Amino acid sequence: MRRIHILHENAAWLPPLAQALDQRRLPWTEWFLDAGTFDLAAPPPEGVFYNRMSASSHTRDHRFAAELTAAVLAWLVRWGRRVVNGPSALDLEISKARQYAALESHGIVTPRTVLVGGRERLAAAALRYFADQPFILKPNRGGKGLGVRLFASVDSLASYLDSDAYEPPVDGIHLLQEYVRSQRPFITRAEFVGGRFLYAVEVDTSDGFELCPADACAIGDANCPVGEAPRHKFTIIDGIPSAVRMRLERFLAGTGIEVAGIEFITGDEDRTLVYDVNTNTNYNPDAEARSGRTDTNRSGPGAIAEFLGAQLHRLPAAA
Ligand SMILES: Nc1ncnc2c1ncn2[C@@H]1O[C@H](COP(=O)(O)OP(=O)(O)O)[C@@H](O)[C@H]1O
Ligand SMILES: [Mg+2]
Structure with missing residues (x-):
């Protein structure tokens, strides 16, 4: 049976996507790529492969997971498998220098x-x-x-x-x-699924630089109260300037990246500087709930499950 295969190395980040796939009764399985054995002469299973390998995998004691994934992706591509966020996405995920080169070559400004x-x-x-x-x-x-x-x-x-x-x-x-000084202590993270803009989230940076949006990364209470009104670290905003959005979508099309969270800061004179491309992206469930995004209404995991399901159905019939 054809399935969606999820390549990853962090069990804590899987449940939101697992739930969205199950909700749609999509057949899926996980490939936990810290270790594995692969016969390169044999064809991989049929289906759609979604690479979620993370740049931070070495911080979870999976020192060579990204290297193993690069090798596995080469095998999948050689056999003509449909891979979402294939080798070029992983190549950028693990190197900011290569991200900046690719961004700049698409006319996107990065910090010096x-x-x-x-x-x-x-x-x-x-x-x-x-x-x-x-x-x-x-x-x-x-x-x-x-x-x-x-x-x-x-x-x-x-x-x-x-x-x-x-x-x-x-x-x-x-x-x-x-160091890009922003007038407000916020960065923006724009989320893309299927290469298209989904939504953007403003992230409050006043507590430091560790900004992982996954629930599994939350330290203590994310809604620390300031005065009367609760202060939320992640807030979904209506949109981003259309010129920025178009340029980022063109960059994703040009680099073959289909799912990404791209971070930028607005500096002096409204300069938009892009400094991080996450091809393994996580979504903040509280922020999604506050903005009325549910599994069936443009939530991140819902949108990815829809997208992967569509890719699975689009596979050519077996010979
Ligand atoms: N050049 C910069 N100027 C100002 N803040 C920055 C800059 N680079 C990073 N930061 C802050 O540090 C956070 C983490 O940096 P980032 O480059 O995204 O690394 P990571 O890949 O670990 O997420 C950013 O989200 C931002 O808040
Ligand atoms: Mg970042």
Whole structure:
């Protein structure tokens, strides 16, 4: 029987999608890609494959899950399987430098970024490029904001590098990046399913840079009250400027990415700077509920299940 195969490595992120697929009685199965055995000479099972491998998989003790997934995707493609978020999506998921190259080549502006291989080169690079301004240090292969740090000066970077707190990036590549000051402490994350804009969510950044929207990532009470009105970290907004939306959709079409959450900040003079493309995206159920999005009314998991179901039904009849 033809199924939807979900390639992933985090059980905690699966239930919302599992529920939406079950609701539609779609046949599906999971491929937990921390480990596995694959006969490359044999054809993979029939069906639609949805790659949800995450850049942060190494932080869950799945150090080589992304590498294994890249190899499995090559096998699936060689056998002509329909893969949603195939090799090019994974390639961007695990490298911000490659994301920025692809974004810029589609006319999308990214923050000024300097690539640094080698811990011992960081301080000199920061001095050269960001001496008189605050800057961000982040790993090239990121995820959930882990290891993303703001520095006010090169001196504070130097003391961090000399301390035990220093975390080497898993692929050895550091990014030094211009700190984009936003008038409001928010970033926007635009969600796309089937390459089309679904909705955008504003994320309050006042509590720091770890912004994973999944319920499984929530620390304590997400609705911490401020005065009378509750303050929510994630709020779905009506839309994003149509020029931004069109450019992002063109970028997704050009790179073969079908499901993504793309993050941007609006800086001075309303400059829109895109700094993160998540091809494994999660949705915030509270924010969806508050904006009236249900499984059958444009919720993230509902939209993905619809999309995957349509791809399954569209497969050519078996020979
Ligand atoms: N250049 C920047 N200027 C200002 N804030 C930033 C910048 N880069 C990242 N951030 C903040 O840090 C968060 C995490 O950074 P991000 O690049 O998205 O890493 P990750 O891939 O781990 O999610 C962002 O959502 C944003 O709030
Ligand atoms: Mg991010």
